[in-house]
Amino acid sequence: DVKVTQSSRYLVKRTGEKVFLECVQDMDHENMFWYRQDPGLGLRLIYFSYDVKMKEKGDIPEGYSVSREKKERFSLILESASTNQTSMYLCASIPDRNYGYTFGSGTRLTVV
Amino acid sequence: ILNVEQSPQSLHVQEGDSTNFTCSFPSSNFYALHWYRWETAKSPEALFVMTLNGDEKKKGRISATLNTKEGYSYLYIKGSQPEDSATYLCACNSGNTPLVFGKGTRLSVIA
Numbered sequence: 001d002v003k004v005t006q007s008s009r010y011l012v013k014r015t016g017e018k019v020f021l022e023c024v025q026d027m028d029h030e031n032m033f034w035y036r037q038d039p040g041l042g043l044r045l046i047y048f049s050y051d052v053k054m055k056e057k058g059d060i061p062e063g064y065s066v067s068r069e070k071k072e073r074f075s076l077i078l079e080s081a082s083t084n085q086t087s088m089y090l091c092a093s094i095p096d097r098n099y100g101y102t103f104g105s106g107t108r109l110t111v112v
Numbered sequence: 113i114l115n116v117e118q119s120p121q122s123l124h125v126q127e128g129d130s131t132n133f134t135c136s137f138p139s140s141n142f143y144a145l146h147w148y149r150w151e152t153a154k155s156p157e158a159l160f161v162m163t164l165n166g167d168e169k170k171k172g173r174i175s176a177t178l179n180t181k182e183g184y185s186y187l188y189i190k191g192s193q194p195e196d197s198a199t200y201l202c203a204c205n206s207g208n209t210p211l212v213f214g215k216g217t218r219l220s221v222i223a
Contacts, residue, residue, distance in 0.1 A: 004155075033210055033211075035213075040215065041215065042201075042213050042214060042215035042216060043201070043203075043213040044213075045210050045211075045212070048210050050208075058210065090155070090156070097143065097144065097205070097208055098144070098161065098163075099158075099161065100146055100148070100158025100159075100160075100161050101146070101148075101156070101158060101211065102155075102158070103155040103156045103157075104155060105154070105155050106155065
């Protein structure tokens with residue numbers, strides 16, 4: 001089975017810190033995505049990448065950046081964490097658009 | 113941004129009941145419709161990927177239909193069991209765009 005691994009399940013950071021959320025997939029998938037999930041809002045797309053070194057803004061990219069130096073790894077960066085970035089972050093990958101997404105187990109980030 | 117709507121927001125059913133939920137989406141520039149099951153403390157799990165108008169898919173007691181002309185999909189669960197309790201997410205995309213998700217339907221099956 002494809003595995004998408006997110007490095008931390010729970011994370012607590014202070015306001016203003018630079019935060020790295022790591023996501024690694026082991027099946028050579030081209031496409032990777034970062035979503036956040038908030039109560040009552042559903043999953044919202046932050047950034048996505050269809051190839052190494054490629055990145056595209058999603059619907060809510062403000063305050064975030066991403067890095068994809070290797071195909072298997074897609075990192076989400078919170079440049080200066082703020083309390084409104086407290087959320088559940090989900091990473092996903094697919095080989096192409098005809099497949100269902102495989103999600104990681106999520107990182108619940110709390111910014112205090 | 114695509115707008116994907118799911119109803120109802122939540123649902124409580126008795127064990128053994130059959131149930132269904134709705135997902136509506138814009139029918140123009142449609143490419144695919146996905147259904148996911150998201151159990152508490154787990155990752156969302158893909159149930160179905162559907163692309164063709166009139167498509168029907170089935171996995172055990174769960175099935176889904178797709179009407180791309182009018183922009184809706186139904187998810188059916190026959191004989192609900194407590195282990196079916198989860199949030200069911202619908203998502204769709206157009207062309208090569210990432211999925212846009214609805215807010216989900218939270219199902220609770222009472223034994």
